Amino acid sequence: MKRKITLKHIARELDVSISTVSKALKNSEEISRETKEKIQAFAKLYNYKPNNIAISLKNKRTKNIGVIIPDIVHHFFTTVFRGIEKYANDKGYNVIVCVSDESFDKEVINMEMLANGSIDGFIMALSAETQLKNDYNHLKQVTDQGIPLVLFDRVTDEVNCDKVIIDDQAAAYMAVSKMIADGRKRIALVTTEDYLNVSSKREEGYRKALEEHNLPIREELILRLPYQYEDEKLSEVFFATQEVDAVLCVNEIFAVRTIRFLEDNDLRVPSDVSVIGFTDGILSRLSNPTLSSVAQHGEEMGTIAAKMLIDKVESDIEEGEEEYRTEVVEATLIERESTRSS
Numbered sequence: 001m002k003r004k005i006t007l008k009h010i011a012r013e014l015d016v017s018i019s020t021v022s023k024a025l026k027n028s029e030e031i032s033r034e035t036k037e038k039i040q041a042f043a044k045l046y047n048y049k050p051n052n053i054a055i056s057l058k059n060k061r062t063k064n065i066g067v068i069i070p071d072i073v074h075h076f077f078t079t080v081f082r083g084i085e086k087y088a089n090d091k092g093y094n095v096i097v098c099v100s101d102e103s104f105d106k107e108v109i110n111m112e113m114l115a116n117g118s119i120d121g122f123i124m125a126l127s128a129e130t131q132l133k134n135d136y137n138h139l140k141q142v143t144d145q146g147i148p149l150v151l152f153d154r155v156t157d158e159v160n161c162d163k164v165i166i167d168d169q170a171a172a173y174m175a176v177s178k179m180i181a182d183g184r185k186r187i188a189l190v191t192t193e194d195y196l197n198v199s200s201k202r203e204e205g206y207r208k209a210l211e212e213h214n215l216p217i218r219e220e221l222i223l224r225l226p227y228q229y230e231d232e233k234l235s236e237v238f239f240a241t242q243e244v245d246a247v248l249c250v251n252e253i254f255a256v257r258t259i260r261f262l263e264d265n266d267l268r269v270p271s272d273v274s275v276i277g278f279t280d281g282i283l284s285r286l287s288n289p290t291l292s293s294v295a296q297h298g299e300e301m302g303t304i305a306a307k308m309l310i311d312k313v314e315s316d317i318e319e320g321e322e323e324y325r326t327e328v329v330e331a332t333l334i335e336r337e338s339t340r341s342s
Contacts, residue, residue: 005046006112014042018105022137065309066114067097068107068124074251075281076298080152083302084123091310102227104129108138120313121148123305126156128227132195148312150305154198162308163326164301168198171294171331172205175248175276178333180213184246184274188221190258191250196227199250206248225254235261245273252277256287259338275338289337301329
C-alpha cells in the first residue's frame with residue numbers, strides 16, 4: 001500500500017522547498033518544466049491528494065476552528081486569540097491553535113494538519129516568511145475548495161477571503177501627529193523590513209504625517225530591524241549616533257527596548273524623547289516609564305474574525321455567490337508616561 005504523503009514529504013524526498021512543490025502542483029510558470037514533471041510524477045506515484053486542504057469540509061461540520069498565529073511573544077496575538085476563543089466557545093465551537101513561528105513551512109504544515117478533516121475553517125495572520133516569499137498557494141487551495149478563511153492583521157490582497165484589520169497607516173499618522181503637536185521635530189521610526197504589510201503601512205502613515213506637517217523626512221532616522229530581532233547592535237549604534245526627540249515603534253517590544261537604549265545614552269523619556277509603540281499590551285503598562293501605545297483592540301478583532309468565520313461556516317451561500325468583506329477596527333492612542341512631559 002502506498003503511504004499517504006504531504007507537501008512536506010515530497011519536498012524532502014526531492015530536495016526542493018515546500019513552495020516549489022506547491023507551485024509545481026499548480027503548474028506554475030515560475031517552475032521549470034523538468035522540475036514540474038519530476039514533482040508531478042512523484043505526486044502521482046504516491047497518489048498525493050492536494051495537502052488534505054483540498055478535501056472540502058463544507059458538509060462535514062466538526063465544530064472546530066483552526067487558528068494559526070505567527071508567534072506567542074507579541075501580546076497582540078494572544079489578545080486576538082482570546083477574542084476568537086470566547087466568541088467561538090459561546091457558539092459551541094472549539095478552537096485549535098497552532099504557531100507558525102514566522103515560518104512559511106510551518107504555516108503550510110499547520111494548515112495541512114488542521115485541514116485533514118479536523119476543522120471547519122481557518123483564522124490566521126500570515127507569517128513573516130510567507131509575506132517575504134509572497135507565496136500564497138496554500139491559502140488559495142483552501143479558498144478554492146470552499147473552506148472558509150479569515151485573515152487578520154497581516155493580510156494579503158492576493159487571496160479572496162474575509163479580513164479584519166486596523167487602518168495601520170491612519171494609526172501611525174495619528175501617533176506621529178500627536179508627537180508633532182507636542183513640539184517634536186526629529187521623529188524616528190523603528191520598524192521591521194517593509195515586506196511585512198503592517199510595518200509598511202505604518203511607515204506610510206509616519207511619512208504622511210511628517211509631509212503634511214511640513215517636516216523633512218530624514219531617511220537616517222528610520223531604523224529597520226529584522227522581524228526576529230535578537231542582535232541589539234543596530235539599535236545601540238542608531239541611538240548613540242542619531243539625534244531624536246521622539247520615536248514611533250511598530251510594536252511594543254521595540255518600544256520598550258528603545259526606552260532602555262535612550263536611557264543608556266543619558267536621554268530622559270519623555271522630557272528629552274517621547275516614545276509611542278503599537279499593541280498596548282502588558283509590557284506597555286508595566287514598563288518604566290509606562291508606554292504610550294496605539295491600541296489595536298486585539299480582542300475585538302478576534303471576536304469579529306470568529307463571527308465572520310462562523311457565519312460563513314453556517315451559511316448556505318451557493319458557489320459563485322460568495323462575497324468577501326474587510327472589517328476595519330478603529331485604533332486608539334493610549335497616552336501614558338512616555339509622552340507626558342509633566
